[in-house]
Amino acid sequence: MNQFDLFGESTQETSDEVVYNLKDAKIIYYPNFFGRTKVDFEALKNSLNLRQDQITLYGKTHDIPRLQAWYSNDMEYSYSGIKLLRNDWNKELKTIKDEIEAITGESFNGCLCNLYRDGRDYASWHSDDEESLGRNPVIASASFGETRKFVLKHRFDKSCEKVEIELEDRSLLIMKGATQHYWKHQLNKTARKVGPRINLTFRRIIR
Numbered sequence: 001m002n003q004f005d006l007f008g009e010s011t012q013e014t015s016d017e018v019v020y021n022l023k024d025a026k027i028i029y030y031p032n033f034f035g036r037t038k039v040d041f042e043a044l045k046n047s048l049n050l051r052q053d054q055i056t057l058y059g060k061t062h063d064i065p066r067l068q069a070w071y072s073n074d075m076e077y078s079y080s081g082i083k084l085l086r087n088d089w090n091k092e093l094k095t096i097k098d099e100i101e102a103i104t105g106e107s108f109n110g111c112l113c114n115l116y117r118d119g120r121d122y123a124s125w126h127s128d129d130e131e132s133l134g135r136n137p138v139i140a141s142a143s144f145g146e147t148r149k150f151v152l153k154h155r156f157d158k159s160c161e162k163v164e165i166e167l168e169d170r171s172l173l174i175m176k177g178a179t180q181h182y183w184k185h186q187l188n189k190t191a192r193k194v195g196p197r198i199n200l201t202f203r204r205i206i207r
């Protein structure tokens, strides 16, 4: 049990902390991390400058299977050949960022926002291992809306079992240590009829 308070008052409210003991990874899950935050789903969604970005693979251009937006102080961001348009922090993201920073002791200067409109939207296997994040980045991943399944698999050791985590509304997942070097992750598609989900991944760009 990890006791903490998002607004610095003393409180009996607690959040369970689930620590995953994995080879070559440090992953902590906080269900209901944002239980008392004032930001709600619609306000958050409306605050984001979400866009349909495109990716070019083998000479063909496709819509990526979700909407996204990039927020940061002044850093541009790109991955897999997608260059994101930069936005200035807004009130909603600042509130969420402050709450995460208070608990993790980290400081983030960027946030990649994803909107999964329904079960057809997803994120395919990748690691958040862009050079701009440096070695052993801390990624803080906040979820709002529909619960969706997040899966991790070891990149090299096939004897490691896949790890599945149901990322619930108002939860926070921290990935740190060597996780991005040794593991890939994805956000599964689902055939179930599901509502929208917003995922915010706070990052620290170092160059």
Ligand SMILES: O=C(O)CCC(=O)C(=O)O
Binding pocket: 112, 114, 123, 128, 141, 150, 167, 185, 186, 187, 199, 201
């Ligand atoms: O939606 C998620 O939970 C994962 C998103 C993700 O992996 C990313 O943006 O790098």
Ligand SMILES: [Fe+2]
Binding pocket: 126, 127, 128, 185
């Ligand atoms: Fe990722």
